[in-house]
Amino acid sequence: MTAPPATDAPVAPGPRRRRLPDWGLGYLFLLPALVIFGVFIFFPFAKNFELALYRSPPFPGLPRTYVGFRQITDVLGSGDFRHSLWTTVLFGLLTVPTGIALGLVLAVLANQRLRGVAIYRTIFASTVATSVAVASVIFGTLMNPQVGLLPWLGINPSPAILDNPSWALPAVAIATVWQNLGLSFILMSAGLQAVPGDVLEAAEIDGAGPVTRFWRVTVPLLSPTIFFAVVVGSIFAFQTFGQIDLLTRGGPQNKTNVLTYFIVTQLREHQNPGTAAVLSIALFLITLLLTLAQLRLLERRVHYAR
Amino acid sequence: MTAGAPSIAVPGPAPATVTRPRRSRPGLRLVGRYLLLSVLALVVIFPIYITVVNSLLPAPQIAARPPKFFPSSPIWSTYDKAWSNGHFGHYLFNSAVVTTIIVVGQLLTAILAGYAFAFLKFPFKRTLFVIFLATLMIPFEVTIVQNLTTVVDLGLYDTYAGLALPFLATGFGAFLLRQAFLGIPRDLEDAAALDGYGHWRFLWRVAVPLARPAIGALGVFAFLTAWNQYLWPLLVTKDDRLRTVQIGLRQLRSASIEQVNVTFAGVVIAVIPLAILLIVFQKQLIRGLTAGAIKG
Numbered sequence: 001m002t003a004p005p006a007t008d009a010p011v012a013p014g015p016r017r018r019r020l021p022d023w024g025l026g027y028l029f030l031l032p033a034l035v036i037f038g039v040f041i042f043f044p045f046a047k048n049f050e051l052a053l054y055r056s057p058p059f060p061g062l063p064r065t066y067v068g069f070r071q072i073t074d075v076l077g078s079g080d081f082r083h084s085l086w087t088t089v090l091f092g093l094l095t096v097p098t099g100i101a102l103g104l105v106l107a108v109l110a111n112q113r114l115r116g117v118a119i120y121r122t123i124f125a126s127t128v129a130t131s132v133a134v135a136s137v138i139f140g141t142l143m144n145p146q147v148g149l150l151p152w153l154g155i156n157p158s159p160a161i162l163d164n165p166s167w168a169l170p171a172v173a174i175a176t177v178w179q180n181l182g183l184s185f186i187l188m189s190a191g192l193q194a195v196p197g198d199v200l201e202a203a204e205i206d207g208a209g210p211v212t213r214f215w216r217v218t219v220p221l222l223s224p225t226i227f228f229a230v231v232v233g234s235i236f237a238f239q240t241f242g243q244i245d246l247l248t249r250g251g252p253q254n255k256t257n258v259l260t261y262f263i264v265t266q267l268r269e270h271q272n273p274g275t276a277a278v279l280s281i282a283l284f285l286i287t288l289l290l291t292l293a294q295l296r297l298l299e300r301r302v303h304y305a306r
Numbered sequence: 307m308t309a310g311a312p313s314i315a316v317p318g319p320a321p322a323t324v325t326r327p328r329r330s331r332p333g334l335r336l337v338g339r340y341l342l343l344s345v346l347a348l349v350v351i352f353p354i355y356i357t358v359v360n361s362l363l364p365a366p367q368i369a370a371r372p373p374k375f376f377p378s379s380p381i382w383s384t385y386d387k388a389w390s391n392g393h394f395g396h397y398l399f400n401s402a403v404v405t406t407i408i409v410v411g412q413l414l415t416a417i418l419a420g421y422a423f424a425f426l427k428f429p430f431k432r433t434l435f436v437i438f439l440a441t442l443m444i445p446f447e448v449t450i451v452q453n454l455t456t457v458v459d460l461g462l463y464d465t466y467a468g469l470a471l472p473f474l475a476t477g478f479g480a481f482l483l484r485q486a487f488l489g490i491p492r493d494l495e496d497a498a499a500l501d502g503y504g505h506w507r508f509l510w511r512v513a514v515p516l517a518r519p520a521i522g523a524l525g526v527f528a529f530l531t532a533w534n535q536y537l538w539p540l541l542v543t544k545d546d547r548l549r550t551v552q553i554g555l556r557q558l559r560s561a562s563i564e565q566v567n568v569t570f571a572g573v574v575i576a577v578i579p580l581a582i583l584l585i586v587f588q589k590q591l592i593r594g595l596t597a598g599a600i601k602g
Binding site: 039043118132239 | 313314336339340342343344347350351352353354356357360368369370371372373410411416417418419421422426427428429431434438441443444445446447448449450452453454455456470471472474475480505506530533534535540541544550551553555556558559562567570572573576577580581584591592595598
């Protein structure tokens with residue numbers, strides 16, 4: 001912590017001699033991150049393309065066989081893949097718009113100047129303290145038909161909610177929307193802070209009611225934030241795993257077998273890295289396309305204040 | 307409503323009632339607003355509330371219809387069971403260790419990389435920056451097939467290092483801190499250079515203290531994501547020895563109805579550390595979470 005030589009000889013060339021040149025220091029500073037990225041992001045990412053060309057043996061330990069693009073076409077053409085893809089899309093449609101809309105409504109309501117509104121803000125943001133696992137265990141346990149709450153409310157389908165082909169995915173979606181609500185609320189509130197209050201007041205003076213103000217002023221001004229939330233939310237939806245693993249294990253009748261869960265079961269239960277690699281590439285491409293498509297489609301509608 | 311209003315010739319809040327006489331009385335509207343907010347708040351908080359209540363109820367009361375919404379004679383032994391039989395003390399320790407390693411690692415790599423991109427000149431800087439940003443396009447889920455093999459090959463399966471290593475650097479962190487460092491006035495750099503500060507000293511004595519808000523935000527954000535990780539800890543641990551809280555919850559999930567109150571107690575134990583952290587670091591959290599969304 002003490003550096004006596006520096007204080008005595010401020011600009012002397014002496015201590016500078018041993019110093020790395022700027023470019024060396026630059027590379028040195030980037031090195032730790034680059035090593036991690038290389039080993040745990042770029043290499044495994046690229047490795048998928050090799051793994052995809054080899055069919056995994058039926059029993060572990062046997063050599064894998066080179067099959068070229070056959071495995072890729074097999075997997076991507078399979079009904080299982082298409083079903084899983086559709087399930088994931090459906091899950092995204094169930095969770096992303098709902099989550100954003102609820103977050104936005106809560107943010108607008110909590111943005112009023114009222115005494116004690118801070119308490120409501122804290123409550124609306126509170127689910128950020130939960131995790132996917134926490135939300136899943138709470139909702140999963142409450143949805144256990146032996147627990148009295150839901151049957152008392154008249155919700156007691158047979159088979160039970162999480163074993164019921166038509167209820168399972170929406171049930172997982174509800175747990176997910178609740179868990180993401182805090183984050184969505186915080187994002188939308190932060191966006192609202194940037195909306196100038198005088199614009200809303202001007203609209204009010206012009207006689208616009210709360211609903212008109214919401215749709216004609218707040219939503220357009222908030223569109224960059226909403227746009228960001230849609231992109232990030234969709235990408236998150238395609239990475240959904242924990243909820244499925246904890247609540248339904250892909251069932252009933254494969255109704256909740258989303259893409260990431262499909263990958264992990266291929267990898268762990270079927271010991272099939274070849275298929276898992278093909279699915280991983282597909283997941284990557286979907287994420288990429290989704291981002292690009294949304295950037296193109298939505299950017300046009302987004303109103304940027306600056 | 308704002309201080310700017312009086313400069314307009316119309317006096318105060320009166321015009322609202324004058325121009326729109328059909329509006330209900332302001333007092334009534336106020337009650338309506340509070341009512342709406344309260345109902346929504348109840349809905350949002352209900353799952354957490356009922357979790358706490360159920361963790362204190364004997365099992366038969368959890369199954370009761372109508373359900374109990376208040377524990378008349380709370381039993382605290384459920385927490386004891388979750389803590390010892392459910393290994394939650396152990397899981398919390400593991401989560402704390404892994405999360406600490408990840409947060410410290412991410413902050414260090416992000417500070418160094420962010421500084422390099424903001425203050426140092428070197429060949430291929432732009433290319434390297436694009437490479438850092440490219441990592442954001444590859445979801446972690448896409449890399450698990452090989453990463454699992456890599457961790458096994460490195461002999462790190464079922465170790466703290468295996469749990470933490472892939473997350474010690476993020477493109478997001480480097481980007482966030484680069485932006486923060488770029489906000490530091492160049493004059494300061496020149497002044498520091500005149501005082502004989504090299505880059506290393508300038509980094510730790512000037513740049514890092516000045517970028518504290520961004521570093522704090524990154525730290526809290528890293529903590530939140532590391533603490534809540536699920537997929538990777540599930541893949542690279544084999545038994546209770548190294549399982550984290552989130553995976554511990556999985557063990558409780560399949561409990562029979564007699565044990566369901568212990569499950570709820572486990573959930574509460576899992577939430578408390580994060581809840582405390584978020585209350586303390588609210589500002590940093592909000593800054594971290596919204597860093598990508600709101601760009602001036």
